[in-house]
Amino acid sequence: MKLNIAVLSGDGIGPEVTNQAVKVLKAIAQEFDHSFVFRSADVGAIAIEETGSPFPDATLKLCKASDAILFGAIGDPKYDNDPSAKVRPEQGLLKLRKELGLYANIRPVKAYDELLDASPLKPENIKGTDICIYRELTGGIYFGEKTLSKDGDSATDLCAYSRVEIERVAHLAFKAAQGRRKKLTLVDKANVLETSRLWRKVVTEMASQYSDVTLEFLFVDNAAMQIILNPKQFDVILTENMFGDIISDEASVIGGSIGLLASASIGDKHAMFEPIHGSYPEAKDKGIANPIASILSAAMLLEHFNLIDEAAMIRKAIEKSLHLEITTPDLNSKYESISTSKVGDFIEDFINHPK
Amino acid sequence: MKLNIAVLSGDGIGPEVTNQAVKVLKAIAQEFDHSFVFRSADVGAIAIEETGSPFPDATLKLCKASDAILFGAIGDPKYDNDPSAKVRPEQGLLKLRKELGLYANIRPVKAYDELLDASPLKPENIKGTDICIYRELTGGIYFGEKTLSKDGDSATDLCAYSRVEIERVAHLAFKAAQGRRKKLTLVDKANVLETSRLWRKVVTEMASQYSDVTLEFLFVDNAAMQIILNPKQFDVILTENMFGDIISDEASVIGGSIGLLASASIGDKHAMFEPIHGSYPEAKDKGIANPIASILSAAMLLEHFNLIDEAAMIRKAIEKSLHLEITTPDLNSKYESISTSKVGDFIEDFINHPK
Ligand SMILES: [Mg+2]
Ligand SMILES: [Mg+2]
Missing domain, CATH: 3.40.718.10 (Isopropylmalate Dehydrogenase)
Known part of the structure; x- marks a missing residue:
């Protein structure tokens, strides 16, 4: 080739x-x-x-x-x-x-048996961890309109998402789950954010096209706990840009070294x-x-x-x-x-x- | 009294x-x-x-x-x-x-010696951890304007902050640091968000009033790692509403039991x-x-x-x-x-x- x-x-x-x-x-x-x-x-x-x-x-x-x-x-x-x-x-x-x-940013997180002792987490909690995080990469608050007032004393950042932005990365995540352990967890903050409610609605609608995949939901603050408490519960995680930035960096500590983690942006x-x-x-x-x-x-x-x-x-x-x-x-x-x-x-x- | x-x-x-x-x-x-x-x-x-x-x-x-x-x-x-x-x-x-x-939401996180084994983290990594998180509680994206388009296919959430909102919680955090180990870590995403740059600017300006406190900065994605990798490095953490929600829930796993964590809202x-x-x-x-x-x-x-x-x-x-x-x-x-x-x-x- x-x-x-x-x-x-x-x-x-x-x-x-x-x-x-x-x-x-x-x-x-x-x-x-x-x-x-x-x-x-x-x-x-x-x-x-x-x-x-x-x-x-x-x-x-x-x-x-x-x-x-x-x-x-x-x-x-x-x-x-x-x-x-x-x-x-x-x-x-x-x-x-x-x-x-x-x-789409794709981040595999794996606990290598050789490096279990290098992890800050207890070996028994992480052995066998194999997560793949799909993070939306070109939308959300990192790309939304920013303003700074003339006096420099107030600022805004806009988080915006559209159906098409959600669907294209969600399709990749559903397909990845099909080739893995068939579980997809959508991480959002749908109890507070309108954009998160849109993510939940769109992804829920798409789930019927991937009936072999189990779809679950987790609020981002709870996800930040669960990734440490019980990382083995996750297969594919799908989330928006900023949550994905935080959650995937957090998950990167599981394997014991950030020097072992690669990513793809597709x-x-x-x-x-x-x-x-x-x-x-x-x-x-x-x-x-x-x-x-x-x-x-x-x-x-x-x-x-x-x-x-x-x-x-x-x-x-x-x-x-x-x-x-x-x-x-x-x-x-x-x-x-x-x-x-x-x-x-x-x-x-x-x-x-x-x- | x-x-x-x-x-x-x-x-x-x-x-x-x-x-x-x-x-x-x-x-x-x-x-x-x-x-x-x-x-x-x-x-x-x-x-x-x-x-x-x-x-x-x-x-x-x-x-x-x-x-x-x-x-x-x-x-x-x-x-x-x-x-x-x-x-x-x-x-x-x-x-x-x-x-x-x-x-201001105040969340102390402490690793009790008696409960080191209950933590998902290795005892040697967390022994002595004593963090106090100051989270801004009434501003940011949770309270900003929300929109949903008529066709229901796009949504927005606005993150807004003003100098006064930042100053009042930052004063509390600086004072808390003065009564503790004199270190304040501002968690933000100043490399991407305008609101975070405002936080960094305002807090940096305030630091001269608290010259005995060492002020450090950490991007939120890195903070999500550092809290697990080396929680003992932190004294007081100051951050905006949503980052505080995620980071403080993440930090709550350190002590091994959510049944031991209290908070104040001031x-x-x-x-x-x-x-x-x-x-x-x-x-x-x-x-x-x-x-x-x-x-x-x-x-x-x-x-x-x-x-x-x-x-x-x-x-x-x-x-x-x-x-x-x-x-x-x-x-x-x-x-x-x-x-x-x-x-x-x-x-x-x-x-x-x-x-
Ligand atoms: Mg990052
Ligand atoms: Mg929370």
Whole structure:
């Protein structure tokens, strides 16, 4: 298969972890006789510095011309603590999602047996946890109209949703549930919010098309408790943009390391794959960033194009690296210093010489 | 000190747990020579049955004439399962907060040594956790304008905040931090929301008045992780209404039992104290409801009036009861049946005869 892959490494540790994912994809291409062509472009703080925009036109053009996007991370503390900053790295990500129509964010959360002890939760509570969160990604309050009064003393953000925005991501979530344990939990705040009541109405109507899927409802505040109290009760979770942001980040702690979690952002024409962790600027260029999430996002990319054996090979290599503790210091109590690129080398080598 | 206390026991287990709090406050009054006058009024489902309103005028009048309100719980399955119900018990609570101007919700979260094993989190991660969450309670998206299009296919909710709404709750949070470990964490989503940027701006400006308090910022999605990963890092958390709803319910799992968590809702003129648990109708009149959250809310009431020694006596009695497992079945593996009122009796007795 020939794939044109846009590589948007971004800020902080983005480049170093994305390099490992590219390295691994190149090994897969060689081993399975595919042709993957990688082209890079700027996004985030680095793009602001070079062009003034966090998501320059050249980057958009490359993304539109590519089959898939491999994304690193964006964000720089310089912008976080400056409330007057007019341009922000995060705007690059929001613009990218919107311009490419990436309306569904998919976040698998899995408790790896090798890492049960690394979790802040008790092993017996999380063993076997396997959740897939579908978060609506281009609507809701993050994209609604914002106002700031002239005197700067009052502000508003509008949360808006329409039937079509809800339906398209809900279809993906229902279908995912059909291929899994056939349970879908809609997380909302329908006892208070009008938009949540719309979500509940639309999703309830759709349920008749997926009669093999059990549909349940949970208020977001209760969901925030249940994810910690009993994560094994969940199969597929569907929710709106901001609730999904909060709930999926919360759920990311279950597995014991944010360095192991990948995500996909899917639209009708484009697809982007990235680790869930941020740009972690403190760790930049120290070789301590865990590349596994980025490498797992490469596996999700392959699965998106139905390259199932190829993805399985990467997952096997990752499990091997976890088992042998060929991991960066965040997961490693055995070896002194295994660097970001050393983990990438191990996984590359496993693919070239599967044991 | 003379205090007029309005007792709004409400529905379900509300009356039986609130009775224990009243019993304990009476013991404190006797022991410390105060005069506490208790007057009861209806709220919730029981008020709907008697008057047609979940928050009758007579109740409002009593609340306004009192120094403090001791609140139980409201809610009845009869209304939950009737989507056509025009009047709901929960409306009583919203009306009460609004009419009395209770703009700050205060939620302490503590990990009791005796109950570390009951938590879904690992004991070593939570031992020593002592957080106090200040949630804005009468603004934001829960109270903003709502719209539903005529065709029913699109909906909006408006999140609005003004400087004065932020300042009044932030002052309370800064002051609380001054009396504690002097750290205040503002939870927001300032990288995306205009209202969050207003929060950050206003709170940052206020920080100069509280130069002994260290002010930190955390995005809400990151906060949802950090509360589980490392709850001990927090002292006072300040946040807007909806984030506070989610974050405080999430944090409630840390201690291992929702039956131990109390809250205060504070305004400029009025103050209300209540357990965070609901009316739990399945447990009504069985003697199994844990009264400690309600008794702790009585301790918060005393602290509100600067009766520090009195509150400390209650807390000491509660810790003794936990230590000896003089607790209701939810926490008790030692004794067969210690009822709601037996726990109240033990704490009353401890206050009358401190050992
Ligand atoms: Mg997030
Ligand atoms: Mg809540």
